[in-house]
Amino acid sequence: MTGPAVRVDTASAVPPYEQIRSQLAALIGGGRLPEGERLPTVRQLAGDLGLAPGTVARAYKELEAAGLIRTRRGAGTRVAALPAPARAEAERLTRLARAYVAEARATGADEAAVLTAVRTALGR
Known part of the structure; x- marks a missing residue:
């Protein structure tokens, strides 16, 4: 992901996975992350944010369920076509x-x- 960074406020009442999900959804919906853009791996983003991989995995799972991203083994996670x-x-x-x-x-x-x-x- 070469676009804008995702930030997590650990002091917020909003769970970290939801902060990640909502920020990525907004970036995708607003066109700042275009179709086909590769997202960091779960482990990479978790490491960058200082979070457990399961937290990022949950955000990615919800984004995938919403049709905003697609994960393919060997091809990584990419922004889906809206x-x-x-x-x-x-x-x-x-x-x-x-x-x-x-x-x-x-x-x-x-x-x-x-x-x-x-x-x-x-x-x-």
């Missing part, structure tokens, strides 16, 4: 997010303030 409706929805969501970020930055908000506002809106 179905057309999911792709259109992801593109719309990305456009909305970009518009929000542009408006927020126009008010002088920095990245931390923008992320805090999004987390607040999500109820976290």
